[in-house]
Amino acid sequence: MFRYLPEQASTFASDVDWLHHWITDLSVFFTVAIFGAAILFAIIWRRKDGKHHPTPRILGDHTLEVIWTVVPTIICIFIAVEGIRIYKDIRTPPKNTLDINVTAQQFGWEFEYSNGKKTNNFTTIPVGQPIKYILRSKDVLHSFFVPAMRVKSDALASMYTYVWFNPIKTGEYQGFCTEYCGSGHSGMLFKVNVVSPAEYDRWLNDDSKEMMMAKMPPEDKGRELYTSKNCVTCHSIDGSAKVGPSFAKLWNRKEVLVDGSEVLVDENYLEESILYPAKKIVKGYGPLMPAYEGQLTQDEIKYLIAFIKTLEKGSLAPAPVAATATAAAAPIDLSKMTPAERGKNHYQTKLCVTCHSADGSKIIGPSFKGLYGKNGKFTDGSAYVADDAYIQGAIWEPQAQVVEGYPVPSPMPSYKGQLSESEIADIVEYIKTLK
Numbered sequence: 001m002f003r004y005l006p007e008q009a010s011t012f013a014s015d016v017d018w019l020h021h022w023i024t025d026l027s028v029f030f031t032v033a034i035f036g037a038a039i040l041f042a043i044i045w046r047r048k049d050g051k052h053h054p055t056p057r058i059l060g061d062h063t064l065e066v067i068w069t070v071v072p073t074i075i076c077i078f079i080a081v082e083g084i085r086i087y088k089d090i091r092t093p094p095k096n097t098l099d100i101n102v103t104a105q106q107f108g109w110e111f112e113y114s115n116g117k118k119t120n121n122f123t124t125i126p127v128g129q130p131i132k133y134i135l136r137s138k139d140v141l142h143s144f145f146v147p148a149m150r151v152k153s154d155a156l157a158s159m160y161t162y163v164w165f166n167p168i169k170t171g172e173y174q175g176f177c178t179e180y181c182g183s184g185h186s187g188m189l190f191k192v193n194v195v196s197p198a199e200y201d202r203w204l205n206d207d208s209k210e211m212m213m214a215k216m217p218p219e220d221k222g223r224e225l226y227t228s229k230n231c232v233t234c235h236s237i238d239g240s241a242k243v244g245p246s247f248a249k250l251w252n253r254k255e256v257l258v259d260g261s262e263v264l265v266d267e268n269y270l271e272e273s274i275l276y277p278a279k280k281i282v283k284g285y286g287p288l289m290p291a292y293e294g295q296l297t298q299d300e301i302k303y304l305i306a307f308i309k310t311l312e313k314g315s316l317a318p319a320p321v322a323a324t325a326t327a328a329a330a331p332i333d334l335s336k337m338t339p340a341e342r343g344k345n346h347y348q349t350k351l352c353v354t355c356h357s358a359d360g361s362k363i364i365g366p367s368f369k370g371l372y373g374k375n376g377k378f379t380d381g382s383a384y385v386a387d388d389a390y391i392q393g394a395i396w397e398p399q400a401q402v403v404e405g406y407p408v409p410s411p412m413p414s415y416k417g418q419l420s421e422s423e424i425a426d427i428v429e430y431i432k433t434l435k
């Protein structure tokens with residue numbers, strides 16, 4: 001009866017669900033029995049002859065009293081004992097956990113692995129391995145909740161807390177912030193990606209994204225920070241107003257502040273608004289942004305400003321052309337490579353990597369991981385299969401059809417003339433390796 005709990009993806013799930021269902025079924029049983037009896041008796045012993053019948057004097061029944069005292073007592077003790085047993089399990093991590101540090105912040109989650117790898121709003125873990133997330137908040141109270149794993153804990157600014165679980169099957173599971181923490185609370189989501197141990201090792205040691213970051217021009221680093229530091233939650237780049245003003249056409253414009261004064265959007269204003277957002281609030285907006293003082297370096301602010309400058313005309317900056325990146329890279333002999341290796345090289349040098357991850361995380365466009373052969377829908381509702389022809393079309397004419405859930409028009413520039421048919425075939429081979 002009433003089986004409504006989410007998918008069971010950790011070893012806790014069957015215990016938690018079993019007890020939960022048992023208590024629910026028991027409650028339903030007694031509710032129906034008690035109200036059913038009351039209604040039934042009212043019908044059976046209703047006054048039928050119109051005469052008044054005095055209530056007989058009933059002096060109690062020891063057998064009955066013993067039954068209705070002892071039976072519920074046993075049931076309640078059983079529930080308590082089982083509850084404590086399961087709770088103790090959930091609160092007692094084994095010694096061999098894989099520890100991942102989690103930092104919550106308005107409005108996003110940062111995961112840091114033992115080798116220094118960091119991800120945002122996305123965590124990859126190996127199946128069958130006990131995982132411990134050590135939680136901390138940078139600002140207000142948040143709460144880390146992964147329903148499929150049956151774990152939840154507050155994240156506080158004043159102390160460390162943790163959750164642990166042992167994932168039992170691969171897949172992608174939704175995580176939530178489940179403590180109201182401000183205007184962006186409902187968007188404070190993350191994904192838990194459970195993969196095979198081999199896949200996890202590959203993912204953990206894949207630093208292609210970091211390498212690319214180091215070689216990127218400032219505005220592209222800024223674009224990456226825009227996503228990873230969660231600016232994207234409140235500031236659009238297409239001109240639409242979210243919680244804060246859009247970054248589109250922001251640069252060099254005059255903003256009217258709540259006190260009626262005007263300010264020119266230049267480097268100093270942007271830096272001040274990032275570090276101390278409460279100082280100058282734009283008319284029509286609330287003082288909702290957390291201060292980024294101590295959270296962004298001078299360089300990072302510079303990159304963000306460079307990115308905002310590229311949005312001066314309102315349109316998204318064209319993706320940087322390959323030339324800059326290839327020049328910096330060491331000479332590579334493509335002829336000695338397999339098609340998939342060449343594809344990976346194009347993926348990095350042609351900067352697909354800026355917007356399409358290889359690890360399943362969502363940057364700006366869909367991830368390449370698991371893309372090949374996937375079925376999906378476009379924004380107009382029509383279906384597609386991600387085969388060779390689809391991928392070539394999407395690279396040459398990205399505006400033609402946009403995948404459901406991604407911005408229209410697509411911010412991706414056309415790669416017609418920049419990637420040949422054979423280069424695209426290499427990229428397809430590379431994508432096929434990203435299962």
Ligand code: CUA
Nearest residue numbers: 142177179181
């Ligand atoms: Cu963070 Cu709600």
